[in-house]
Amino acid sequence: MSLNVEHLPESTLSVPQPLRLIDDAGRAVAPDETGGLTLPDPATLLSLYRRMVVARRFDVQVTALTRQGRLATYPSALGQEACEIAAVAALDSGDWLFPTYRDSIALLTRGVKPEQILASFRGDWHSGYDAYEHKIAPQATPLATQALHAVGLATAAKLKRDSTVALTLLGDGATSEGDTHEALNFAAVWQAPVVFLVQNNQFAISVPLDKQMRCRTIADKAIGYGMPGYYVDGNDVAAMYAVTSAAVQNARAGQGPTLIEGLTYRMEAHTNSDDPSRYRDAGDLEIWRRRDPIARLDTFLSESGALSDRERADILLEAEDLAASTRDCMTRTAPVDPLELFDHLYATPRTALREQRDFLATELADYADHAAHAADATQSGATR
Amino acid sequence: MTLPALAETRPPASLTMAAALNAAIQDAMRDDPTVVLFGEDVGPLGGVFRVTDGLYAEFGETRVSDSPLAESGIVGTAIGMAIYGLRPVVEMQFDAFSYPAFQQIVSHVAKMRNRTRGRISLPIVIRIPYAGDIGGVEHHSDSSEAYWTATPGLTVVSPSNPADAYSMLREAIRSDDPVIFMEPKSRYWSKAELSLPVQTAPMNTALVLREGTDVTLIAYGPTVKTALATAELAEAEGLSIEVIDLRSLSPFDDETVGASLRKTSRAAVVHEAAQFGGYGAEVAARLTERNFFHLAAPILRITGFDIPYPSPKLEEYFLPTPDRILAALGSWEWS
Numbered sequence: 045m046s047l048n049v050e051h052l053p054e055s056t057l058s059v060p061q062p063l064r065l066i067d068d069a070g071r072a073v074a075p076d077e078t079g080g081l082t083l084p085d086p087a088t089l090l091s092l093y094r095r096m097v098v099a100r101r102f103d104v105q106v107t108a109l110t111r112q113g114r115l116a117t118y119p120s121a122l123g124q125e126a127c128e129i130a131a132v133a134a135l136d137s138g139d140w141l142f143p144t145y146r147d148s149i150a151l152l153t154r155g156v157k158p159e160q161i162l163a164s165f166r167g168d169w170h171s172g173y174d175a176y177e178h179k180i181a182p183q184a185t186p187l188a189t190q191a192l193h194a195v196g197l198a199t200a201a202k203l204k205r206d207s208t209v210a211l212t213l214l215g216d217g218a219t220s221e222g223d224t225h226e227a228l229n230f231a232a233v234w235q236a237p238v239v240f241l242v243q244n245n246q247f248a249i250s251v252p253l254d255k256q257m258r259c260r261t262i263a264d265k266a267i268g269y270g271m272p273g274y275y276v277d278g279n280d281v282a283a284m285y286a287v288t289s290a291a292v293q294n295a296r297a298g299q300g301p302t303l304i305e306g307l308t309y310r311m312e313a314h315t316n317s318d319d320p321s322r323y324r325d326a327g328d329l330e331i332w333r334r335r336d337p338i339a340r341l342d343t344f345l346s347e348s349g350a351l352s353d354r355e356r357a358d359i360l361l362e363a364e365d366l367a368a369s370t371r372d373c374m375t376r377t378a379p380v381d382p383l384e385l386f387d388h389l390y391a392t393p394r395t396a397l398r399e400q401r402d403f404l405a406t407e408l409a410d411y412a413d414h415a416a417h418a419a420d421a422t423q424s425g426a427t428r
Numbered sequence: 429m430t431l432p433a434l435a436e437t438r439p440p441a442s443l444t445m446a447a448a449l450n451a452a453i454q455d456a457m458r459d460d461p462t463v464v465l466f467g468e469d470v471g472p473l474g475g476v477f478r479v480t481d482g483l484y485a486e487f488g489e490t491r492v493s494d495s496p497l498a499e500s501g502i503v504g505t506a507i508g509m510a511i512y513g514l515r516p517v518v519e520m521q522f523d524a525f526s527y528p529a530f531q532q533i534v535s536h537v538a539k540m541r542n543r544t545r546g547r548i549s550l551p552i553v554i555r556i557p558y559a560g561d562i563g564g565v566e567h568h569s570d571s572s573e574a575y576w577t578a579t580p581g582l583t584v585v586s587p588s589n590p591a592d593a594y595s596m597l598r599e600a601i602r603s604d605d606p607v608i609f610m611e612p613k614s615r616y617w618s619k620a621e622l623s624l625p626v627q628t629a630p631m632n633t634a635l636v637l638r639e640g641t642d643v644t645l646i647a648y649g650p651t652v653k654t655a656l657a658t659a660e661l662a663e664a665e666g667l668s669i670e671v672i673d674l675r676s677l678s679p680f681d682d683e684t685v686g687a688s689l690r691k692t693s694r695a696a697v698v699h700e701a702a703q704f705g706g707y708g709a710e711v712a713a714r715l716t717e718r719n720f721f722h723l724a725a726p727i728l729r730i731t732g733f734d735i736p737y738p739s740p741k742l743e744e745y746f747l748p749t750p751d752r753i754l755a756a757l758g759s760w761e762w763s
Contacts, residue, residue, distance in 0.1 A: 170543040181511065182543055186535050192501055193536070196508020196516075203464070203490050203514070210508070222528070226501035233496055388546040389581055391604035392632070394679045 060261045062307050063287060064277035068335045070343025081286045086350040092133060092281045093341050093351065094359045096125040099149035100338060101363035105370050106148070106162065110316045114374045115165045119146040123279070123311030126337035127243045129153055130284035130306075131211055134239075134292045141180045142194040142212035144187075146243075150213065154178055158366070159373040168378050187218040191227035191240060198231070198238040198295070209295045211239040211288075217248025219265070220256045228303065232269040237295035240303045241288060243278060245310035250323040266303035278306025279337040282344075309335075382408060440623045446616040448590035449479045449555075451624050452597035453517060457487055460515065463601060466493045467502055467519030467555075476521060477557060477616050499529040503554065507536055510550040517601060523558040524567035530575070537606045538581030549604045553597070558586075559650040559700045561614035561747055563740040569613075570737055571701035573649075576608045577678045577710070584678040585631055586610040588652035590620040592675060595628040603631075610677075612650035634681035636688060640670035643757055644688040644695040646711060648674040651698040651748060658750040667757070677707060682718065685711075689719050696728040696757060698748050703731040725760040 063079045066072060072083060084092070103122050110118040121128055124146075132153040135141060143150050151161045156173045163172025164183065171182035181197075184190035194212035201208035218224055219242060231238050242262050246253050259265060266273025272294075274287050284306055291302035309332035313320045345351035386401040443451070457463045465483060467475075471494035474481030484492040495502050499520055506516035520526035526533075533554065540548050560569030576584045583605050587593040593611070600607040629635055637652065638659050647655035652673045659669035670688050674681065689695045695715060697708040708729035715727055730748045738746045 169545065170539075171545075175511070175544055175548055182540075182548075186531060189504060189532060189536060192504025192532065193508040193511065195501075196505030196510075197512045198508070199505060200509040200512035200514045204512075208512075223500055223504060223531075226496070226498045226504065229496055229498070230501045230505055384545075388544075389542045390583075391541070391546075391549055392583070396679060396682065 060264070060275050062275050062277040063283050064280045065282040065286065066280050066340055066344050068279075068340055070340040070347065072344065078283075081283060084282055084285055086345070086348065088133075088285070089282060089341065089345060090350055090355070092129055092285060093338070093345055094362070095129045095133070095153050096281060096338050096341070097359050098363045098366055099125050099129060099153055101367050102152055102158065102370060103149055105367040106165075106374075107312060107316070109371065109374050110165075115162060116167045117315045117317065118148075118162075118165050119315050120310075120312035121146050121149050123332065123336070124243055124245055124306075124308045125149065126281035126284050127241065127278045127306040127308055128213075130281050130288050131213060131241050133285055134288035135209070135211055136292075137179070138206075138208055139179065139292070140194070140197055140208060140210045141178075142190040142197075142210060143180060143183050144190065144213055144215065144218075145183050145185050146215065147183065147213050151178070151180055151183070154180060156180065158370040159378070162370075162374060163378070166374065166378065168380055188214060188221035188223035188227065191218075192223055192230065194238050194240075195227050195231045195234070195236050195301075198236040198301075199234050202234075202237055207296050209237045209239065209292050211241060211292065214240060214242045215248065216242060216244040216246060216253050216262060217251065217256060218242075219262050220248075228265070228269045228271070228301070231301035232271045235298075235300040237298070238301045239288065239291045239295055240301065242303070242305045243308055244305050245278075245308050247310055247314070247320075247324070249314040249318060250320075252323075261305055263303060263305040269303070271301050271303060273303040273305070275305050275307065278308030279332075279335045279340070281337055281341055308337075438624050440621050442619050443590050443622045443624075444617050444619050445587070445590045445593045445611070446477055446479050448594040448620075448622065448624075449597055449611065450481055450483070452594045452601070453480065454483060454486065455625055456517075456598055456601040457483065457491060460601075462513060463515045463517060464491050464509065465517045465519075466495045466506075468497050468521045469494060470519050475519060477613070479555070479557075479611070479616075480519070499526055500532050503529040503532040503537065503552075506552045506554075507532065507540070507550060510552050511548055515551045515553075515601060517553045517555065519555045519557075521557070522564075522568050523556055523570040523572045526554075526556050526572060529554075533576070533582070533608075534579050538579045541605070542581060550606045551601075551604050552606045553600045553609050554606070555609045555611060557611045557613045557616075559612050559614060560737055560743050561650060561700075563743070564613075566737075566739065569743070571699065571732070573610055573677055573699075574701060574705065574707045576610075577707055582606060582608050582678060583632070583676070584608045584610065585676045586612060586649035587675065588612065588615060588647075588649055588673050589618065591622055591626050592628050592673075594622065594624060594626050596631045596675065598625070598627075599631040607631075610649060614650045615653065618653070629675070632676045632679050632681065634672050634674045634676065634684040636670060636684065637673050638669070638671040640668040640692065642668045642692055642694065644670045644672060644685070644692045645753070646672045646674060646685060646695060646697040648677060648699065650700055654748055654750060654753070655698055658753045661750050662754060662757075665754075667754075680711070680714065682714065685715065686719055689715055690722045693722055693724040694757075694760065695723075696730055696753065698730045698753060700732050700747060702734045703729050704734045706731055728756050728760075730756045
């Protein structure tokens with residue numbers, strides 16, 4: 045049989061329309077257009093709403109603190125709250141989260157204290173929270189590396205016959221990395237209880253997704269790995285929660301991994317050192333502002349009577365309290381100990397490293413002596 | 429955790445280094461149910477060098493498994509397993525095939541404990557068959573140790589004989605720190621009479637294998653045999669060479685090597701890897717810094733040339749030989 049390209053069958057993939065339950069205007073999508081998804085109950089939606097509002101207030105506050113020079117950098121997730129909060133809400137307390145540097149609000153939502161989240165961005169230490177306490181791996185900075193860690197942890201849980209599920213967050217740019225491919229493939233081959241949630245915010249710093257790939261959607265790639273893939277409206281927290289919860293439950297039930305793509309938009313710059321006006325159309329920002337995940341759920345809940353003005357005010361108050369306490373803790377200077385630099389690297393102590401620690405300790409003591417002498421000199425000069 | 433007692437000492441048997449490594453993994457897996465083994469071809473085949481022979485049959489798919497063919501994936505998933513309390517032993521089939529895992533090793537394996545202020549330890553052993561002298565085609569004979577020793581956070585060791593292979597691999601698997609375990613391929617078939625389980629000196633120490641008074645010859649892994657042969661030849665010529673097997677490349681045993689150097693006042697380091705920026709440069713530099721006034725001559729490096737590892741018909745010209753080492757020692761001024 046000769047292979048004639050004109051006679052190849054059409055791709056079996058359907059034209060992608062993201063799954064959604066609540067549309068841009070805050071109206072419920074007709075039941076026959078939800079792809080079989082069921083709208084979460086009002087109490088769940090209200091809880092998701094509250095957590096999104098609080099997370100956004102935190103994110104805005106931290107961006108402001110960064111502009112004031114309180115943090116070295118902060119990658120904002122403004123506009124991506126639906127993906128971030130759905131990911132956390134879908135997990136049980138025993139499950140593990142493998143986040144990236146952009147997922148601070150997911151950490152916040154899972155209970156990590158602001159000063160612990162921000163310790164790394166403030167420059168105190170590379171990671172500021174206890175991974176085992178929160179079952180959150182350190183925020184990964186190299187792209188996609190954490191996806192393999194999630195697959196490994198999930199596989200270990202499976203080997204131990206635990207019910208633990210791992211969820212890893214990824215960005216659209218990271219899907220070009222080899223580790224994304226390896227993670228998806230290992231997960232599928234090992235049928236690991238892991239969920240890959242790609243937040244497609246459409247830009248990898250400045251590079252748009254059409255320069256990363258020729259696929260129609262990231263979710264399509266799941267087919268090639270032999271796992272289900274879902275293309276979801278990433279600004280619809282109801283759909284994101286419904287799909288992610290189902291994927292987590294499937295993983296827990298031994299059904300293996302799932303790839304989820306949440307289509308969203310990074311409303312802020314990549315970090316405070318970025319200038320999106322060099323590569324993004326301001327008009328796009330306006331379009332995506334009208335698709336805001338919080339505004340649409342606010343409309344939906346208000347019109348369905350699940351969110352009263354009183355409740356909204358309470359939630360805003362909670363958000364303001366968090367912003368205030370975040371400001372307080374970030375305006376305090378956290379002490380750092382130079383000698384701690386040597387404390388953690390090895391479980392087995394090393395002589396040569398102890399020598400370097402002693403060297404630094406001597407240098408610090410000399411410096412303190414000099415500073416004391418200088419202070420004495422200044423004082424005696426002042427009294428003379 | 430109470431471990432089941434080790435099987436009683438077995439009767440002496442002639443074991444290759446490959447068999448000793450195999451026994452070390454087997455005993456570790458019998459002693460500790462959290463030890464798991466995976467990599468390319470390590471399952472039913474038993475590894476391309478048969479180091480994992482029979483382990484799949486004994487421990488089954490849950491503890492011994494063939495992974496997809498992807499080294500970053502192997503190390504990356506080992507990290508996740510270690511976070512969850514397992515002790516993965518993974519194989520990078522050949523030295524040069526470990527490079528896809530470079531990022532996972534350098535950015536995560538090496539840094540995780542420091543990043544998390546000691547909260548996450550990664551007790552992972554990454555076995556890397558390395559170096560040449562086996563007639564291997566391209567990418568099968570690299571000496572990659574300096575990439576790993578240049579990375580803080582990694583423990584890098586290399587045994588030179590079957591007894592150390594067993595003892596050091598057992599210790600590496602027990603260690604809470606990640607260990608790059610470099611196995612000299614050309615020594616896989618070297619034999620020794622051993623009664624397992626054998627325990628040699630601690631993994632992080634160097635050993636004086638042969639005492640001498642005139643020169644300290646520092647070697648590790650595949651070049652230990654070369655250094656011993658050199659000492660044998662030198663003795664006939666009236667030159668007394670002390671041979672040190674470093675065993676641990678990171679950390680470096682300053683105490684043992686420094687003591688030897690202060691005794692002989694001359695030292696040379698031998699390795700297969702290229703010279704420029706190689707491990708020998710660190711050895712020469714730190715020994716000089718700490719022992720300059722004991723030195724009668726500059727510390728020499730007798731190493732591979734600064735070229736990629738050659739093809740099989742040319743490797744004999746690349747590898748340090750006893751003759752080349754003796755010629756180098758002869759270049760010193762001897763008063």
